[in-house]
Amino acid sequence: MKNTAIPLNKLIASNIYARYSGILSLSDIPLFLVDTNGDILLELIPSPNFCTHICQERGDHVCPDYKSRFASAEEGSFVCQYGLLNILLPIKVQDETVGYIAGMQVYSQDTEYQKFMIDVQSLKNNKNAELEFIAKSISCLKTVESNKIKIHEQLCGHIAKNISIDLSESISHVDSDVARLSIEKEILEKKIIDLEAKNMSLVINPHFLFNTLNCIARIAYFEHSHTTEELIYCLSDLLRYNLKQEDKLHTIASEIDNIEKYLYIQKARFKNRLEYTIDVSEKIKSFRIPNMVIQPIVENALIHGITPKRDGGKISIFAEESKEVITISIADNGNGFPKEVLDKIQKCDNKSGLGFRSTNNRLKRYYGECYGLEIVKSDFSGSTVTIKIPTQLIGRC
Incomplete structure (x- = not known):
């Protein structure tokens, strides 16, 4: 199949972010769309500064760890040289890979110790970056529980499959294929509902949430953390207005x-x-x-x-x-x-x-x-x- 990058770019232009905004709200772990050359086409959930500004040679291109997996046609979860858990899932049309859903870029509870083994001085020399920026970027890297990692992996898998279906529909005019893809999309939609059900525990009574935020703000006031206090009150007012x-x-x-x-x-x-x-x-x-x-x-x-x-x-x-x-x-x-x-x-x-x-x-x-x-x-x-x-x-x- 020729010129497969064109339908992928067309899909992005049709606002893929809005299309998947509902399921993306289930996670705050990085997730992005990348082509087979390693160019990042769209950040659905932003990557951490450590990956964007230090690991990647440029902000719109994946790091060498991803590039090596492109060459070997490996997919699934992997751990990068700095101990961060990553994921790479192919987007396929007619058995040809036209792009990838990638991301994760977090520590698991088992690999978190590697965060403290990163050679900051070596990164400063190699990347020509300030020590303070590197240290802050490392400190902001997340450690995520295993159940959230599993949910995010399922989310990435569903999005990769759904994009493959959309691309297949855009280049295929065979009625039998369209019917088959419609069934697959229906199955995926049901799986998304299952994922949402798994996250129902995150739904909190609004009054409880506001009372808790105000309580935390008062604690911040007594601890003289005035910036934190102001941010909490702003968040509380923002949530209240949005409701x-x-x-x-x-x-x-x-x-x-x-x-x-x-x-x-x-x-x-x-x-x-x-x-x-x-x-x-x-x-x-x-x-x-x-x-x-x-x-x-x-x-x-x-x-x-x-x-x-x-x-x-x-x-x-x-x-x-x-x-x-x-x-x-x-x-x-x-x-x-x-x-x-x-x-x-x-x-x-x-x-x-x-x-x-x-x-x-x-x-x-x-x-x-x-x-x-x-x-x-x-x-x-x-x-x-x-x-x-x-x-x-x-x-x-």
């Missing part, structure tokens, strides 16, 4: 307050790799907007625009009022949308995802066809997405 699923209008002020807490937490995570500014006047903040409209656009800018860049970037949120229209802009200096994704979004392709279609429909349902989302810019210098709403609900178009 407000009622379909009604909220003030732009409450939406912006929620965004500020979200970005504050992300800033603590990404540090100097993330900068952000918010410039919305008090007058504009008094207007109303459907809840959770701005946050998905900001999250998209962070995940798909800023995160893939080695040096990070900046997100700017600003608003203006003109001719009875309020325009809220979310701009980033990331990598921009791939052309295929941009074309599908602009054509309202049902498979384009990214939450744009549903958010755009919500806005149009409230305000009319003249309003909604628009991608006004997307190129190598970044993207700008605008949200347009009227200053008054009367006079809908």
Whole structure:
């Protein structure tokens, strides 16, 4: 089969992340899509800094441990030279490997001791990196219980099989094959439900969660850990706001307050790799907007625009009022949308995802066809997405 990289790239362009967002929420262990050349096409769950900035020769290419397994056609779980547990599962179309689902990059409880045997000075000399950065990267490497590792392995296996099915469907027009693949997809969906059932123990009463977070915040206050205290309170408020699923209008002020807490937490995570500014006047903040409209656009800018860049970037949120229209802009200096994704979004392709279609429909349902989302810019210098709403609900178009 020739040119197999093309359907794999098309699948990514159709927003594979949104397609598997439900099952990806079952794990926080790294997982990424890689082609047969070792180029990382998409990070579904980000890899640790140690792997991205120290082990890999460049941020968008796998480390030598993975490359050696490509050459020997080995697959499954393996332990890298630093003791990290990894996984490599093939994506196959007509018995040909066109890519891999890979990741894990964690210590098991049996291999954690190897974390403390890494020669930091040797890495400094070989990688030309600061000792402090290397030490912090190593300290952030996770140790994961065996049951979570097993669940993540099953998750990777299901995604690899499902992608293989999607690719096969895209190049096959034989009715019998389509029927067979539909049955296999149904089986996979049932397995996903089983995985979700295994994680039901993670579901916690919201009031218990908020009370616990507030208790931890008070402990942090008495221990003079003020940054930790602030992060916990922000997380508590963010979770509480996100649970407000009622379909009604909220003030732009409450939406912006929620965004500020979200970005504050992300800033603590990404540090100097993330900068952000918010410039919305008090007058504009008094207007109303459907809840959770701005946050998905900001999250998209962070995940798909800023995160893939080695040096990070900046997100700017600003608003203006003109001719009875309020325009809220979310701009980033990331990598921009791939052309295929941009074309599908602009054509309202049902498979384009990214939450744009549903958010755009919500806005149009409230305000009319003249309003909604628009991608006004997307190129190598970044993207700008605008949200347009009227200053008054009367006079809908």
